[in-house]
Amino acid sequence: MNTTNPVLEALYGRRSIRKFTDQPVSHDELTAILEAGRWAPSGLNNQPYRFLVIHEDDARVAPLAECTKYGHIVKAAKVLICIFLDKQAMYSEMKDHQGAGACTQNMMLAAHSLGLGTVWLGEIINQQDQALEALSLPAEKYELQVVLALGHPDQSGNSKRNELSEYMLEDF
Amino acid sequence: MNTTNPVLEALYGRRSIRKFTDQPVSHDELTAILEAGRWAPSGLNNQPYRFLVIHEDDARVAPLAECTKYGHIVKAAKVLICIFLDKQAMYSEMKDHQGAGACTQNMMLAAHSLGLGTVWLGEIINQQDQALEALSLPAEKYELQVVLALGHPDQSGNSKRNELSEYMLEDF
Numbered sequence: 166m167n168t169t170n171p172v173l174e175a176l177y178g179r180r181s182i183r184k185f186t187d188q189p190v191s192h193d194e195l196t197a198i199l200e201a202g203r204w205a206p207s208g209l210n211n212q213p214y215r216f217l218v219i220h221e222d223d224a225r226v227a228p229l230a231e232c233t234k235y236g237h238i239v240k241a242a243k244v245l246i247c248i249f250l251d252k253q254a255m256y257s258e259m260k261d262h263q264g265a266g267a268c269t270q271n272m273m274l275a276a277h278s279l280g281l282g283t284v285w286l287g288e289i290i291n292q293q294d295q296a297l298e299a300l301s302l303p304a305e306k307y308e309l310q311v312v313l314a315l316g317h318p319d320q321s322g323n324s325k326r327n328e329l330s331e332y333m334l335e336d337f
Numbered sequence: 338m339n340t341t342n343p344v345l346e347a348l349y350g351r352r353s354i355r356k357f358t359d360q361p362v363s364h365d366e367l368t369a370i371l372e373a374g375r376w377a378p379s380g381l382n383n384q385p386y387r388f389l390v391i392h393e394d395d396a397r398v399a400p401l402a403e404c405t406k407y408g409h410i411v412k413a414a415k416v417l418i419c420i421f422l423d424k425q426a427m428y429s430e431m432k433d434h435q436g437a438g439a440c441t442q443n444m445m446l447a448a449h450s451l452g453l454g455t456v457w458l459g460e461i462i463n464q465q466d467q468a469l470e471a472l473s474l475p476a477e478k479y480e481l482q483v484v485l486a487l488g489h490p491d492q493s494g495n496s497k498r499n500e501l502s503e504y505m506l507e508d509f
Contacts, residue, residue, distance in 0.1 A: 171343040172450030176373040176443050195509060196501075201348040203501050205442065208459050212499055218509035249506070259434050260459045263482065266438030270377065271348050274446070278344030287380050287432045302506070310435065327384055329368070329375050334421070334474070337367060337390035 175274050180322020182282025183238050188317040190244045194279050198315070201275035202248070205268035213254035213261055214268045215307065217247040217300065228299035229312070233289035242314035246272060247300065249307040265310040272313060282318035285311055347446050352494020354454025355410050360489040362416045366451050370487070373447035374420070377440035385426035385433055386440045387479065389419040389472065400471035401484070405461035414486035418444060419472065421479040437482040444485060454490035457483055 199216055207213060219225055221243050229245070230236035239245065248269055255261045273283045289296050289312050296312075297304045371388055379385060391397055393415050401417070402408035411417065420441055427433045445455045461468055461484050468484075469476045 170369075170450050172347045173369060173373065173447055175344045176447055177376050179376070181378065192509075197342075197345060199501055199504070199509070201345065203498050203504055204349050204351070206353065206445075206457055210496055212504070214504055215506055216504050216509075217506040257459075259462065262431050262434040263438030263441065263459070266435030266440075267442035268438075269435065270439035270442045273378075275345060275348055278342050285378055287429075287435070290431065324382055326375050326382075329371055332371070332375055332384070332386060332388050334387055334389040337364075337371070337388075 175277050179274060179277040180324055181284040182316075182318045182320060182322055183241075183284050183314070184319040185241055185243055185282065185316025186319045188243075190281065190315060190317070194281065195244065197279060198246070198272050198275045198281075201271040202268045205264065205271045207264045208256055208260040211254050211256055213250045214265060215249040215251050217249070219245040219247065225300055229289075229296065232292040232296040232299055233286060235286055235288055238284060238286065238314050239312065241316075243316035246313040246315060247309065248272075248311045248313065249302075249309055252306055252308060262310070269311045269313060276315060280317070281315060282322070284314045286314055287311060347449050351446060351449040352496055353456040354488075354490045354492060354494055355413070355456050355486070356491040357413055357415055357454065357486075357488025358491045360415075362453065362487060362489070366453065367416065369451060370418070370444050370447045373443040374440045377436065377443045379436045380428055380432040383426050383428055385422045386437060387421040387423050389421070391417040391419065397472055401461075401468065404464040404468040404471055405458060407458055407460055410456060410458065410486050411484065413488075415488035418485040418487060419481065420444075420483045420485065421474075421481055424478055424480060434482070441483045441485060448487060452489070453487060454494070456486045458486060459483060
């Protein structure tokens with residue numbers, strides 16, 4: 166679909182980026198991305214999302230990389246944004262998990278709009294306890310949702326989607 | 338934060354809209370919104386999202402409105418977009434729920450960019466079986482994630498968020 170609507174362009178054009186250049190991510194860029202996460206919706210406006218920024222020279226990168234088979238991406242990122250739920254602010258597992266996804270998507274779109282690339286690392290949450298330990302965070306307080314790898318793109322994303330008709334339960 | 342980046346403007350400026358004018362939502366607008374859902378990321382690119390569009394004159398509006406204490410919004414919407422997970426295409430409860438949230442967020446942002454308003458109805462999924470029955474859909478095949486109420490805004494959204502510092506586990 167051709168469009169001159171920049172928001173639709175971002176929604177249709179964003180792809181996962183797994184390779185990054187050496188160019189740093191600025192503090193202003195990070196702020197703009199985190200702000201997008203802040204403005205995500207949440208059930209009852211509970212705002213249970215918590216963020217931790219880890220730069221490439223942080224000592225926590227190596228132990229975090231050990232928690233996932235995508236450790237090479239954890240190490241390649243210029244910045245990692247770890248997205249958590251604060252368990253005390255949660256009200257519904259399912260709806261808070263959905264909200265964390267909306268929050269993550271907001272950040273990925275913000276990054277894309279700034280010419281940056283991201284990939285949503287989800288496999289790492291299979292090792293929930295190990296990942297929280299790598300970050301010295303208490304498992305009774307936080308649930309890791311996503312590790313977002315961020316940097317300037319060194320590749321073009323290229324993932325495809327099925328046709329819209331395959332998503333539709335009936336004509337509209 | 339002031340910005341001339343239209344994507345950031347949408348991310349920071351979108352709010353829930355619960356009151357709608359009589360103006361119809363066009364087929365092209367609906368297509369643009371559903372396309373945004375199609376382009377949402379999913380774990381392993383499994384694309385488990387399924388969509389059902391219900392217009393205001395559809396006989397299913399009334400029984401669906403009975404499934405939630407927000408039935409008045411269900412009835413007030415010009416269009417409802419029901420978002421499901423196809424259980425056969427799921428691979429992880431938590432990650433698929435996150436993905437459904439990203440998908441919903443994409444649709445809400447697309448609607449916002451077209452001057453339309455949405456509200457994410459989540460309370461209705463507490464009545465999962467009843468809602469699927471209202472839609473004559475099999476509970477063994479689909480899990481309702483969200484009912485998105487859509488239309489031209491007849492109010493300004495005004496929800497607030499905490500300061501970014503309250504989201505941050507440490508300085509960045």
